[in-house]
Amino acid sequence: MMRAVAISLKIPDNTAYTAAVALRRLGLDVEGIERSEIWFFDDGGDAAALLLRITSDETIFNPNKHRAAVLAAAAPREGEVWIEPLEPVTQALAKGEAAAIAWRLVGAHGASADRELLSAAVERLLCNPAIERPVY
């Protein structure tokens, strides 16, 4: 079964921080941002084995700075948008790149971002529609 795996930083994520500052400057009420790389793998029917392999191979995962999670569904989580390249995902994988970047936005008072906030962040900064598309 194809599984989506999210690789995120457990050390401070400067890119996420910079994006949050830029979005606030654009007038969006963003309290925080979490960013992950989304990779797709066939788990051969064993999600735990897949996670173990990713974390022990240390190719796309560095235990000193990353955390990894196999997602329950191959779709954005609550308050999250994925930005994926317009070129086919298979081409991105062939280049050794993540299939998408997940941006999880936290709005005012720690609430998960709603669709309106996500769309605004996508249109104003997170996605260049010439080369990328959002997945909500």
Added chain:
Amino acid sequence: MSARIAVPVFPGTNSEGETVRLLRDCGGDAELVHWSRADTLHNYDAFVLPGGFAYEDRVRAGAIAAHDRAMDAVIEAAVRGKLVLGICNGAQILLEAGLVPGTGSLRRPTAAFTRNGPVPHFVCRHVYMKLRIAPARCAVTASLPEGAVVPAWAAHAEGRLAATPEHLREILGGDHLAFVYAHADGRVDEAAVPNGSAFGCAGLVNRMGNVLAIMPHPERDGRNFTHLDRCEGENVLAPSGGAVLFRSFVEALS
């Protein structure tokens, strides 16, 4: 009083030194302006955004800088018709800011200089850019001869022009394709293109003709000692090669 040229420096910019020096050697009154002094940018008559990795290419190359306060002033100036030249990362910033090709709204990009293809590697290679538009179509190129071939260095991992088919048609139809990669003799073919760029694009101009975005670095082929075709015995520090574009930029201000 001569026109004042600002060379804005963002955190991560790395080509500001050679850019400002070559502008001065070509007769320009150029100064570096730190991003934290954005409030002074309205005092300048023209802008050259140098190469590098502004804001470490976070989110996308040029994306954060395009929303920086310093770019508020550059965008305002460009809309009023002032000259703006972006080189490499500076070009990426101009595309992210929506100034070039300028077929959409400001800060809503319709094209990108993105990951090289077909192999997505960093390219460091001497190249030639051929002027594809009528020189007068762009104020920056107005002093160049028709079909001018400008030497430069390509030094980027993200220099491939990409856009949706609709916007690529607009780029061609609107005469935005300012420079294409070429051979030294001006021949244009696929072998001259270092990065898989659509149409072999090396540079784009906006509708008004006052904003030019080029991916290769003419300033790195701007003096005899960096110019491949120099003759022995010439003053090694004298401007040559890619300096023609800088001279043309300065002449446009006079």
